[in-house]
């Protein structure tokens with residue numbers, strides 16, 4: 001990831017179909033595997049927190065496979081819908097659909113296979129509630145966010161972020177069969193985390209988004225306004241991240257972990273607001289990923305120490 005993000009923005013060009021043969025890695029790339037892997041981490045932890053013991057291996061396996069298949073399908077559709085804008089941005093122009101290496105039709109067929117098999121696994125092996133909520137997340141990301149919000153409003157990622165925040169709740173419903181407060185709390189944490197996560201990268205990549213005509217917040221309202229909002233969302237995230245402790249869902253290990261991780265995030269946000277530096281923006285984006293991973297791991301460690 002870091003090499004791709006750090007690469008200096010090259011001149012965006014529209015490339016024609018590539019002659020190199022298509023490999024399975026090209027199809028894998030379309031599913032945004034690292035992002036999906038992080039989502040699965042949060043859904044596994046949602047599953048483990050949903051019950052006092054350890055859930056059965058069937059729900060752990062089938063639940064996560066189903067969620068991953070649908071999340072991967074959503075990412076493939078995103079590549080198809082964004083084909084044109086992906087060719088304009090240095091970060092995305094080498095993507096298999098953008099270069100023409102994989103045709104939009106083949107990509108859509110791939111997405112259909114992934115989504116259909118994901119739904120079959122979830123409906124037959126997990127439960128209908130999880131299947132429909134996961135399908136709704138797919139539509140939320142691939143349809144509502146990618147097709148409309150991304151192109152329409154600088155609040156695109158705030159609203160669209162809900163789809164990406166769903167996996168811990170999907171894990172929760174896979175185990176319990178119902179939507180419950182503590183599952184929703186985990187969604188709220190990722191929902192508050194998404195704006196600082198993405199806007200830091202958007203500051204770093206502002207010129208590219210402007211060139212692609214995508215109304216990301218730094219493009220429409222400038223860096224200072226975006227940095228202020230990163231700070232406000234990071235404060236909100238710190239407050240929301242304490243709710244698992246406040247509501248009795250987790251104990252002291254989590255409280256200490258959430259405070260340390262959250263205060264470090266706040267330090268990045270303040271530094272960004274003070275310095276308005278592209279490098280700090282990139283480091284804030286990278287830290288956001290470490291933060292989310294570590295917060296969920298601490299939640300899990302705390303759960304097994306205290307239950």
Ligand code: HEM
Nearest residue numbers: 001004005034035038039091157160161164165194198289
């Ligand atoms: C609307 C919501 C979101 C937006 C707009 C967004 C945006 C992005 C973008 C543009 C990148 C690409 C950086 C690159 O090309 O290297 C990225 C990377 C990443 N995002 Fe997000 N993100 C969102 C939600 C999420 C969620 C919910 C998760 C996980 C729970 C997540 C996890 C990651 C990870 C792990 C990476 C690094 C991927 C890599 O190394 O290739 N993101 N995000």
Ligand SMILES: CC(C)=CCC/C(C)=C/CC/C(C)=C/COP(=O)(O)OP(=O)(O)O
Nearest residue numbers: 035070071074075078134137138141163164
């Ligand atoms: C079923 C389920 C849980 C669905 C969620 C699917 C999913 C993979 C969401 C990813 C969020 C994300 C990386 C958004 C960036 O899209 P972008 O188009 O702004 O970024 P890009 O320019 O890198 O493509």
